[in-house]
Amino acid sequence: MSERVEHRPGLRDVIAGQTHICKLDEQQSQVFIYGYSLEELVERHDYEAVAHLTLHGELPPAGYRLPDGDVDSLRQVWETLAREPRRAHPMGLLRTAISSYGNRVDAQGPAELTLEAERRAALELVPQVGYMVGLVARHVEGRGWLAPERGRGYAENILTLFRGERPDEFEARCMDIALILYTEHEFNAGSFGVRVAASAHSDIYSSVLAGECILRGPRHGCANEEVMKILLDQGGRPEGVRAYLDSFFAQPGARLPGFGHAVYNLPHSRDPRVSILRPWVKELSRRKGDMRWYETILALEEYMAERMKPRVERGQPNAPANMDLWTAPLYYLLGIPIPLYTPLFAASRVAGWAAHYLEVRYVNNEQLLRPRADYVGPPGRPYSPSPAYGAPAGV
Incomplete structure (x- = not known):
């Protein structure tokens, strides 16, 4: 390796290529597809x-x-x-x-x-x-x-x-x-x-x-499935969210699906897709005559905002609600298993x-993607055959 490059776990913040397709603006919490904002695309197109x-x-x-x-x-x-x-x-x-x-x-x-x-x-x-x-x-x-x-x-x-x-x-x-x-x-x-x-x-x-x-x-998909399982386990009771999550987070290593994102993690960042989808979930819930899931998720968001507030005030990474939190009740109300x-x-x-x-x-006509690894295994060592293994025949 002619030039040593810093190892970034998960390739976080590594620029791994150029794209014309999509821009994520984590500072302004916006998504653009070929220059069009996601909000405008939802408003004007299918x-x-x-x-x-x-x-x-x-x-x-x-x-x-x-x-x-x-x-x-x-x-x-x-x-x-x-x-x-x-x-x-x-x-x-x-x-x-x-x-x-x-x-x-x-x-x-x-x-x-x-x-x-x-x-x-x-x-x-x-x-x-x-x-x-x-x-x-x-x-x-x-x-x-x-x-x-x-x-x-x-x-x-x-x-x-x-x-x-x-x-x-x-x-x-x-x-x-x-x-x-x-x-x-x-x-x-x-x-x-x-x-x-x-x-x-x-x-x-x-x-x-x-x-x-x-x-x-x-770690990539499945989060909205886990969100819906939690909502069903909790029973869709907004008033019971605090006690449920206190118990949930008492478990070692507990992570709540539907919150946090690898890109939208600045103290002030949010997933812009959430604010687009939320009112549609609200209206679908109203039309179905079932506001439980919508109101419970609002309570989840409030709880997590309080939980993250000290971190945000210290300028540490945030874990805002992400898209998966809101597709869970949307799919459920639409009858998707x-x-x-x-x-x-x-x-x-x-x-x-x-x-x-x-x-x-x-x-782009890109080259074959072929990164290098930072070897952390044992150093070079002499070979010594195991007595049980023996030497090859004829030696």
């Missing part, structure tokens, strides 16, 4: 337009819809899923579904390795992954095949696959907003894994699978993963 922006760098014309996709290929993916154990982990089932889809595309012949051809493949993959998640839900619950309806909105189709009936317009919009907010978030673990795979010139399906496999890990929360996160993020693949391979 997920399908934001997915197009993420992959093209420009917003599409009004009324844009993602490709309907090949229903025959999706049906073949369903037949593959149907042979898998229903009790398998949903992220494992989604991995199988994406791999099966990629294999069927590969079988059609060598891919055209150009930016435009791969972008078309990405735009076809994005909705298919969302529909695969719906099919995983149906398989796990022992229900039959159901095809997405052509001409319907993407968020509406996903909810229909989950529930077997069309959602109302407000429910579909709530799902749409959650999809937008999870679309892209710079060099998170999953997206960075995609970039590593892309730098090796792996194909788009394998690269996206790298992100999906990383998201399965509870808890084990499917992380696969749904993956369906939201696949546009971002595909965008990172395209950027590394075709836009």
Whole structure:
């Protein structure tokens, strides 16, 4: 190693590459996708337009819809899923579904390795992954095949696959907003894994699978599942939050899911996605006639703000509420089974993963990502064979 570089655990604050896709401004607590603020994108567009922006760098014309996709290929993916154990982990089932889809595309012949051809493949993959998640839900619950309806909105189709009936317009919009907010978030673990795979010139399906496999890990995904389990265990009683969390934090090493973020950790930082999603959860709760989860999460936020206040006043890292805290009750009120929360996160993020693949391979034309390690093992030592092992024959 010609120049020794400081080791940063978790690569915190290490600039590992350049991107045109997404900017996280932790000072102002804002997210930008190709220069557009996330707040403005949610206010003016749907997920399908934001997915197009993420992959093209420009917003599409009004009324844009993602490709309907090949229903025959999706049906073949369903037949593959149907042979898998229903009790398998949903992220494992989604991995199988994406791999099966990629294999069927590969079988059609060598891919055209150009930016435009791969972008078309990405735009076809994005909705298919969302529909695969719906099919995983149906398989796990022992229900039959159901095809997405052509001409319907993407968020509406996903909810229909989950529930077997069309959602109302407000429910579909709530799902749409959650999809937008999870679309892209710079060099998170999953997206960075995609970039590593892309730098090796792996194909788009394998690269996206790298992100999906990383998201399965509870240090990256799964937090909203854990939040909902805590809410159910607590019983949705805002007045009981303080006693519940006092007991929770009395456990050694306890960490409350839904709080803290690797980027939004400055004393004054917050996750900007929370303030966008919170009012939608409130209104959905009101329409469902069930304010328990909304009010309980407000109480959780208040408790954690008090708990973090001394740290913030000392200028130490903050642990504000993050996006996962609020998608938990949103998904629950929309009728999404808890084990499917992380696969749904993956369906939201696949546009971002595909965008990172395209950027590394075709836009930036990056070198193979190959860092060095700081060796901390034993120093050089003479070899001494074990008496029990003996010397090789013939020596």
